[in-house]
Amino acid sequence: MSSAPSPPSVHSFDHFVLDAGQRSLCRGGEPVALNARYFDALALLVREHGRLVGKQRFFDEVWAGSVVTDAALTQCIKEIRRALGDDASAPRFVRTVPGHGYIFIAEMQTAKAAEAASVTEAAGVPAPLLPDTHAAAGGSVFAAELVSAVLGGAVSGLLGGLLYGSALAFSPQALGVGSVSVLGVLLALCIFVGVAGAFGVGLGLAAARRWTRGPGWQLAGGALGGFVVGGLTKLLGSDTFTLLVGHAPAGTTGGLEGAVIGFAVVAGWLLGGAGEAANIRRPVLCAAFTTGLAGALLPLAGGSMMARSLDRMAASFDSSRLDLGPLARLFGEAQLGPISQSALGMMEGALFGACFAGVIWAGRRRMARPAPQTGAQVAM
Structure with a gap:
């Protein structure tokens, strides 16, 4: 034997x-x-x-x-x-x-x-x-985390679009064909903004993690990614409106707001334990809290979240069917004002932070699972 x-x-x-x-x-x-x-x-x-x-x-x-x-x-x-x-x-x-x-x-x-x-x-x-087996593995991890971030942004954009689309149910044209079209455009716009923002923040975070060490660089990467993508999105949107209708709405969300949200979501992600957290609850709740807080404070400081941006767009076109007044009235304002902007901004930020952190956490846990050992490995 x-x-x-x-x-x-x-x-x-x-x-x-x-x-x-x-x-x-x-x-x-x-x-x-x-x-x-x-x-x-x-x-x-x-x-x-x-x-x-x-x-x-x-x-x-x-x-x-x-x-x-x-x-x-x-x-x-x-x-x-x-x-x-x-x-x-x-x-x-x-x-x-x-x-x-x-x-x-x-x-x-x-x-x-x-x-x-x-x-x-x-x-x-x-x-x-x-x-160099790690170089290849590092590249695949980098790509997987970026895909997770984008997916999280898409989910948050979809939920945000449904939130603002709910105002259409109280409009005089409720359930009309035009309202359905507006809802479709609104969903597409919110998903695009969510995906673009998550891509920028996720790219900055993943790059900082791969090529540097320490939470400070990850915070800076998230803020920088949000700033760049937010600025480019605003510039692209302004150019598109100017090309199609001759003018662009002022006061829409841009680079500064993107930087603040990017910093906040990464801060919450790190405070929640990031990929080390034992379950999804802690990173999701922490990211939802920090990003929701940032979303609530930005409108009070003169910034624009999605609610104000949509309101400015609707005000720029006399024939627009989009009216966020019903949502504003839930917070005691006849039209979108500081209180309703802050409350809706908090909801936007919390949705973005929770979806971003939740999907990335799930993706990391999936990648961290040890691969099944083959017969050759067991024989080592």
Whole structure:
């Protein structure tokens, strides 16, 4: 009866090679400093790749015989992430399972690739000369997150269009053919604005996460993306109106509003734990709160959310069937004023933030699921 094969001592992932036998961690042929305890914790995580390693197991195997607190394990994981260049809010290597433990999620190379990496490093050949599997994976993650953001924007635009379209039910032309046409145009316009805004914010956020570290850059990326797309959308809309009817409505939403909303939704996403949150509720509620607050304050500060933009468009055309007066009267105003603009802006922002954060969270969780191990991987 043959004994079970011993686990491999050399593991390769991204540009790193971890040699448990030699107790070394190298990146691109250069050693990475990590103290003995932290190395043992990393080796345990890598050895259990794709499986949850509970807190008690760390205490039993890494700190055997010693009495330590959760804070020591938290600091250990923090140092491991620092050594790997990982980001807790958008992990590529170590994912936290709140209240339970940690999972090593990086794609592992095959035993053959790991052996080749070890040989090339010993010979002084930089590891980047080996096939860069992470670069391809990073590109697919970048694209997947951008698609998630756009989908979230489309959902928020659809809901926002239905919100403002509800005013048509109280208009004198209710249920008429013209009102149905207006509703269709309104839905298309709101979905376009939602998709464009989410694309800009999502692009800025994904770019900041991929090429930089830290929440400050992610906030800046979201704000910059919102500013650029908001400004371009306003410019395109103004040019289109001028070309078709000879003039464009003033005071519509633009770059400044896009920057504020972009900053707010990313702030809420990060406060809610981003991809590290155990369930969807926290990031959705936090993003809805911060973006809803921004949407409520912008009209009071002289900015324009979608409600004011639509009202300005309707006022520019005498024959327009769009009238937001019924929604304004719900807040005690005969026509759209500061109170109704602020209330509707809060609803717009909350919808956008909740949909944006919810769809991205779901997309990240889907990508973070470890792939099923093949027979070759199990045999490693």
